[in-house]
Amino acid sequence: AQTVTQSQPEMSVQEAETVTLSCTYDTSESDYYLFWYKQPPSRQMILVIRQEAYKQQNATENRFSVNFQKAAKSFSLKISDSQLGDAAMYFCAYTGTASKLTFGTGTRLQVTL
Amino acid sequence: SQTIHQWPATLVQPVGSPLSLECTVEGTSNPNLYWYRQAAGRGLQLLFYSVGIGQISSEVPQNLSASRPQDRQFILSSKKLLLSDSGFYLCAWAGLGGWTGELFFGEGSRLTVL
Numbered sequence: 001a002q003t004v005t006q007s008q009p010e011m012s013v014q015e016a017e018t019v020t021l022s023c024t025y026d027t028s029e030s031d032y033y034l035f036w037y038k039q040p041p042s043r044q045m046i047l048v049i050r051q052e053a054y055k056q057q058n059a060t061e062n063r064f065s066v067n068f069q070k071a072a073k074s075f076s077l078k079i080s081d082s083q084l085g086d087a088a089m090y091f092c093a094y095t096g097t098a099s100k101l102t103f104g105t106g107t108r109l110q111v112t113l
Numbered sequence: 114s115q116t117i118h119q120w121p122a123t124l125v126q127p128v129g130s131p132l133s134l135e136c137t138v139e140g141t142s143n144p145n146l147y148w149y150r151q152a153a154g155r156g157l158q159l160l161f162y163s164v165g166i167g168q169i170s171s172e173v174p175q176n177l178s179a180s181r182p183q184d185r186q187f188i189l190s191s192k193k194l195l196l197s198d199s200g201f202y203l204c205a206w207a208g209l210g211g212w213t214g215e216l217f218f219g220e221g222s223r224l225t226v227l
Contacts, residue, residue: 006156033213033214035214035215043220043221044218044219045203045216045218046218047215047216050214050215091157095212099145099162099164099207100159100172101147101159101216103156103157103159105155
């Protein structure tokens with residue numbers, strides 16, 4: 001079975017600084033997708049960024065980028081120029097051939113002034 | 114555009130009482146539908162998912178059941194709630210164009226069992 005591990009329950013970053021959230025996963029599949037989802041205090045989950053495993057290039061969405069290390073099964077999220085609105089729970093997620101997402105336990109990000 | 118509605122938003126129920134949470138998707142047909150639970154301090158646990166009417170896959174043995182009586186309706190139920198059923202329940206649907214892993218979530222239902 002696939003597993004997703006987020007070893008950082010909480011992280012803190014100062015406004016305008018950069019922070020990296022870690023995620024590792026375990027799978028025997030060769031074709032899969034990885035995601036970072038954000039859950040703000042309002043609770044509605046939204047997709048931040050997606051990475052296809054067959055793509056070597058790391059995905060980027062504005063201030064959000066990933067460091068995808070397929071051999072190491074690592075998928076970290078970097079948030080640059082952090083803003084107060086980035087404060088949220090961040091979940092790493094995996095999907096392979098089955099039509100379902102497996103989530104990690106989440107990292108709560110605090111953004112301070 | 115597609116929207117997802119989930120209700121009730123908040124529910125406080127006594128132990129042993131029944132439960133019914135409802136989720137409806139608009140603006141699409143034959144979506145994949147999902148129920149996740151988020152317990153305090155834990156991640157999202159997939160409870161059930163459905164790829165079509167009457168087709169329900171259960172991920173973990175538990176005190177809950179799910180049904181899909183209509184194409185865009187997904188219901189989470191229990192006959193007798195346990196304290197451990199407390200949590201935040203999220204309904205989600207999969208995007209169009211085949212499975213890519215992207216889910217669109219409802220606003221969630223917070224269940225407190227006393």
